[in-house]
Amino acid sequence: MKKMQWILVLTLVWFSMPLNAQQSTQEAGDEEVTSPQDTSKKKLITIPPIPKIPKKVLSAADSIAQINHHSSRYIFAPSAYPISKGSFYYQNYDVLLNDVQMGITDQLGMGVGYAFPLFMYLTPKYSMPLKKNHTVAVGDIAGFSVFTGADNMLWLNTFYGMYTLGSPQNNISVGLGMLQSSELDGNHAVTNLSGMYSITPNFYFVGEAWFNNRTRDFVSSYDNYKYDDMKMAYVPETIPVNEKLNRSTLFTSIQFRIIGHKQRTTAWSFGISSYWERGDRYAYDATVPVWDKTPGQVTYESQSFVMGPTNKFYFIPSFTYVKKIGNMNDVSQ
Numbered sequence: 001m002k003k004m005q006w007i008l009v010l011t012l013v014w015f016s017m018p019l020n021a022q023q024s025t026q027e028a029g030d031e032e033v034t035s036p037q038d039t040s041k042k043k044l045i046t047i048p049p050i051p052k053i054p055k056k057v058l059s060a061a062d063s064i065a066q067i068n069h070h071s072s073r074y075i076f077a078p079s080a081y082p083i084s085k086g087s088f089y090y091q092n093y094d095v096l097l098n099d100v101q102m103g104i105t106d107q108l109g110m111g112v113g114y115a116f117p118l119f120m121y122l123t124p125k126y127s128m129p130l131k132k133n134h135t136v137a138v139g140d141i142a143g144f145s146v147f148t149g150a151d152n153m154l155w156l157n158t159f160y161g162m163y164t165l166g167s168p169q170n171n172i173s174v175g176l177g178m179l180q181s182s183e184l185d186g187n188h189a190v191t192n193l194s195g196m197y198s199i200t201p202n203f204y205f206v207g208e209a210w211f212n213n214r215t216r217d218f219v220s221s222y223d224n225y226k227y228d229d230m231k232m233a234y235v236p237e238t239i240p241v242n243e244k245l246n247r248s249t250l251f252t253s254i255q256f257r258i259i260g261h262k263q264r265t266t267a268w269s270f271g272i273s274s275y276w277e278r279g280d281r282y283a284y285d286a287t288v289p290v291w292d293k294t295p296g297q298v299t300y301e302s303q304s305f306v307m308g309p310t311n312k313f314y315f316i317p318s319f320t321y322v323k324k325i326g327n328m329n330d331v332s333q
Contacts, residue, residue, distance in 0.1 A: 069265050069324045070204075071168035072101070072109070074194040075253045077208040079173045080137035080164035082127035083109035087326040094273075094319055103326075118145050119154075133171075137162045141177075156181040158190055169198040179212065188214040196257075204257035206269065213248045216279075218308050224286040225300050234289070234300050245308060247279035253318055265324035273318040278311040 083103035091099040099113035111123035125139035145154040160177030175192035194208035223236040255271030
């Protein structure tokens with residue numbers, strides 16, 4: 001009986017113990033197993049964020065200093081960009097040509113030039129900005145000789161349209177004009193291709209090309225020898241020539257423009273210019289006397305000849321000096 005009482009007491013004590021105590025009692029006899037430390041984990045490297053570079057905000061003086069004050073003209077060819085109101089430009093090209101351009105309004109400009117020794121010209125231009133990087137202009141180049149009589153005066157006139165694509169620093173222009181001259185008959189098309197490229201804010205590459213294809217009247221005469229009516233001797237016969245010859249001309253100029261670092265209104269340009277003309281000449285056959293075959297005797301032979309305007313090519317160094325005076329807040333910025 002006492003044995004049953006002890007069993008009952010031990011059972012009640014067991015069930016009255018906390019659960020944790022029971023688990024610790026059960027695990028007390030188990031063998032403790034520990035896993036080795038995991039060394040396969042790599043240490044993570046945290047990359048710091050890249051710092052942001054603040055944008056430089058140009059002051060008003062710096063902004064004006066970045067303006068290309070020489071965007072209204074290449075070398076001689078105009079661009080479609082206007083000359084701002086109140087601005088004056090003086091330009092000298094190869095010492096012999098002096099030119100002054102002025103802005104009457106922000107869209108209308110006028111120029112006058114003198115080419116030593118006998119030629120003057122006027123160059124009005126009206127510019128019309130379409131949208132950013134697109135500008136058109138219409139203008140005229142009217143030239144005439146000076147210090148000559150009315151009978152000997154030479155003149156030319158070219159009415160043109162110009163389209164400029166790009167910014168004042170980097171752009172290309174295409175122009176088409178109609179040429180009339182005292183030396184030519186009728187109207188003749190003239191095309192122009194010009195451009196400028198900013199290598200640095202103070203160093204530019206500038207170039208232009210003028211092309212003209214025209215029909216030129218050629219009037220002359222030559223002698224053709226033939227027997228007289230008696231068939232006794234050769235006599236000259238004058239043959240008149242009145243022909244139309246197709247001729248092409250090309251003028252090019254390439255320069256490197258250096259703009260003053262402090263006074264960006266002054267520019268010096270150095271380069272080369274060329275003039276090229278070629279095309280048809282008048283070819284004919286004529287019987288002419290020949291003295292060099294039989295000493296003391298003259299023989300007559302039919303030979304081939306060419307006459308008329310000759311093909312030409314001139315290649316010269318070029319130099320340009322430009323100075324801007326007046327409004328520095330150019331509208332072409």
